[in-house]
Amino acid sequence: MRTREAILPDAERIHELISVHYEAGTLLPRALPEICENIRDFRVVEEHGRIVGCGALHLYGLHLAEVRSIAVDPIFQRRGAGFILVKALLRQAVRHQVGGVCLFTRIPEFFARLGFSAVTREQIPDKLYKDCCVCPKLHSCDEVAMVRGSLPNMAMLPQPSSVLVKLEA
Numbered sequence: 069m070r071t072r073e074a075i076l077p078d079a080e081r082i083h084e085l086i087s088v089h090y091e092a093g094t095l096l097p098r099a100l101p102e103i104c105e106n107i108r109d110f111r112v113v114e115e116h117g118r119i120v121g122c123g124a125l126h127l128y129g130l131h132l133a134e135v136r137s138i139a140v141d142p143i144f145q146r147r148g149a150g151f152i153l154v155k156a157l158l159r160q161a162v163r164h165q166v167g168g169v170c171l172f173t174r175i176p177e178f179f180a181r182l183g184f185s186a187v188t189r190e191q192i193p194d195k196l197y198k199d200c201c202v203c204p205k206l207h208s209c210d211e212v213a214m215v216r217g218s219l220p221n222m223a224m225l226p227q228p229s230s231v232l233v234k235l236e237a
């Protein structure tokens with residue numbers, strides 16, 4: 069198995085891989101146009117030329133990146149693809165000289181083995197302002213926030229009062 073950067077023709081397969089796990093309730097949905105727009109965030113893992121998994125590294129800034137949309141085809145699970153993918157995304161974060169990498173997950177044990185530690189989601193304000201504040205599960209989140217590397221001191225995004233009001237509700 070090997071990983072490579074995703075290119076636009078991979079978008080449909082990435083969409084398919086994520087959709088399987090969305091239907092099973094383990095991943096957030098990603099629409100095909102959104103995957104196309106963010107295709108440069110994605111890496112895929114291939115075996116004999118077939119894409120068997122995908123994952124993305126979203127860059128917030130030098131202080132923080134997020135690992136997201138990690139999905140391995142159920143037929144190819146437990147053969148190392150997940151670890152290969154996350155390690156490749158972490159190397160990418162190092163290349164960009166990002167200080168910390170965060171993620172939200174329901175399987176913290178898997179990511180703990182890759183050096184991530186649990187934190188509170190309030191410790192990752194970038195994620196709160198970008199995704200959580202528009203998520204229907206804002207007040208009933210069942211995911212564990214995790215960080216590898218240093219925690220950002222503050223969000224690098226503006227703090228519109230409407231977002232703060234929603235978060236405090």
Ligand SMILES: CC(C)(COP(=O)(O)OP(=O)(O)OC[C@H]1O[C@@H](n2cnc3c(N)ncnc32)[C@H](O)[C@@H]1OP(=O)(O)O)[C@@H](O)C(=O)NCCC(=O)NCCS
Pocket residue numbers: 089094095137138139140141144145146147148149150151152171172173174175177178
């Ligand atoms: C989580 C997922 C990416 C793992 O992919 P994978 O290719 O099966 O993982 P690997 O084969 O690289 O597993 C590496 C190690 O983690 C363990 N592991 C795999 N899945 C695990 C899970 N769900 N929970 C805990 N540990 C897990 C494996 O047993 C393996 O340990 P070992 O080397 O001692 O046997 C895959 O199961 C998946 O796509 N799940 C659904 C989507 C999802 O939950 N994504 C993460 C959202 S943040």
